[in-house]
Amino acid sequence: MLSADASFLEGLIAPEDLRKAHDRFDEQRLDYFASKLDFAGKRVLDIGANTGYFTFEAFERGAREVICYEGNAEHAEFIRCAAGIFDRKVEVKEKYLDFASPVAEAPFDIVLLLNVLHHVGDDFGDKTLTIDQARERIIENLNAFASQTDYIIVQIGFSWQTDYSKPLFEKGTKGEVIDFFRAGIKGYWKEVAIGIAEVDPNGATEYKDLNDRNVLRNDSIGEFRNRPIFILKSVIRS
Numbered sequence: 001m002l003s004a005d006a007s008f009l010e011g012l013i014a015p016e017d018l019r020k021a022h023d024r025f026d027e028q029r030l031d032y033f034a035s036k037l038d039f040a041g042k043r044v045l046d047i048g049a050n051t052g053y054f055t056f057e058a059f060e061r062g063a064r065e066v067i068c069y070e071g072n073a074e075h076a077e078f079i080r081c082a083a084g085i086f087d088r089k090v091e092v093k094e095k096y097l098d099f100a101s102p103v104a105e106a107p108f109d110i111v112l113l114l115n116v117l118h119h120v121g122d123d124f125g126d127k128t129l130t131i132d133q134a135r136e137r138i139i140e141n142l143n144a145f146a147s148q149t150d151y152i153i154v155q156i157g158f159s160w161q162t163d164y165s166k167p168l169f170e171k172g173t174k175g176e177v178i179d180f181f182r183a184g185i186k187g188y189w190k191e192v193a194i195g196i197a198e199v200d201p202n203g204a205t206e207y208k209d210l211n212d213r214n215v216l217r218n219d220s221i222g223e224f225r226n227r228p229i230f231i232l233k234s235v236i237r238s
Helices: 026-036 053-060 073-085 131-147 174-184 219-225
Strands: 043-047 065-069 090-093 108-114 149-155 189-199 205-209 229-234
Touching: 026 053, 026 189, 026 205, 026 229, 043 053, 053 065, 053 073, 053 090, 053 108, 073 090, 108 131, 131 149, 131 174, 131 189, 131 229, 174 189, 189 219
Parallel strands: 043 065, 043 108, 065 090, 108 149
Antiparallel strands: 149 229, 189 205, 189 229
8 A cells, every 4th residue: 555645646545445544644744845935946855766656746845846866666667657647747756865876856946855864875885884874874865956956845864764763863852953953053054943843732733943942852742743843945057
């Protein structure tokens, strides 16, 4: 079963065959992205596109072109088929991105790099990395894009390779992730916004700007919603 769709697919594919990715809060994350950046007329790169939710929603918000990298063959084929049927200009690269080399199609206006970098040494990159080296490589890979895009939207997990026995951050707090990014991106990126998931009394999730209250870890909402969203502007290309 595929894990995500975009709004233009709703009602066209049976729910039992294609469900929305409620567990990843894609709609809520997208609402936050779109409140900070205008996708209209932009060239967008979606790295680790999964089944294309953000790829297709970028078009719904006016992007003129989207290139996506997706190493899962079934997911890549779904994106290709959906793009062909519904006439979306999507170029699908059925592979994991090699962060060691510039992307051939660069430069971009916006890059989506969501929950990918903590898979370094697993899905991509040097398999012999230690966890300390992985932390260094995460920042190196992020900063390599500062010459390739005007803006980047990035999110990472708290554990290396999503293995909870390999924590990237000792206490697993949002503050540690934020400090890690702020220290690592100096000279490459300017912070536009940091989005944090908040849950209202009715259980609805909304991403809001970082503040002294929502920066505190909330174990009741699960690991994924504790992951901050970073929206960064390139210092190099500005």
